[in-house]
Amino acid sequence: MKRISFTYWRDGKFYIGFLNQYPDYQTQGTSKSELTENLKDLLKDIESREVPYIRKVEELLVA
Numbered sequence: 850m851k852r853i854s855f856t857y858w859r860d861g862k863f864y865i866g867f868l869n870q871y872p873d874y875q876t877q878g879t880s881k882s883e884l885t886e887n888l889k890d891l892l893k894d895i896e897s898r899e900v901p902y903i904r905k906v907e908e909l910l911v912a
Contacts, residue, residue: 855888857881871895873904
């Protein structure tokens, strides 16, 4: 089991969110639990390379 950070907000009757490592790919749900399930599905699609042109966010250590 791994821990993945995500960001979400409520917009009217929908919860919208994205995986912090992949901020370009948003999903939504009518409840927070539906949103988290959709985020899990999105992660599976990303990791299986079904989603093309994935951009990632990383940190650069500069001395």
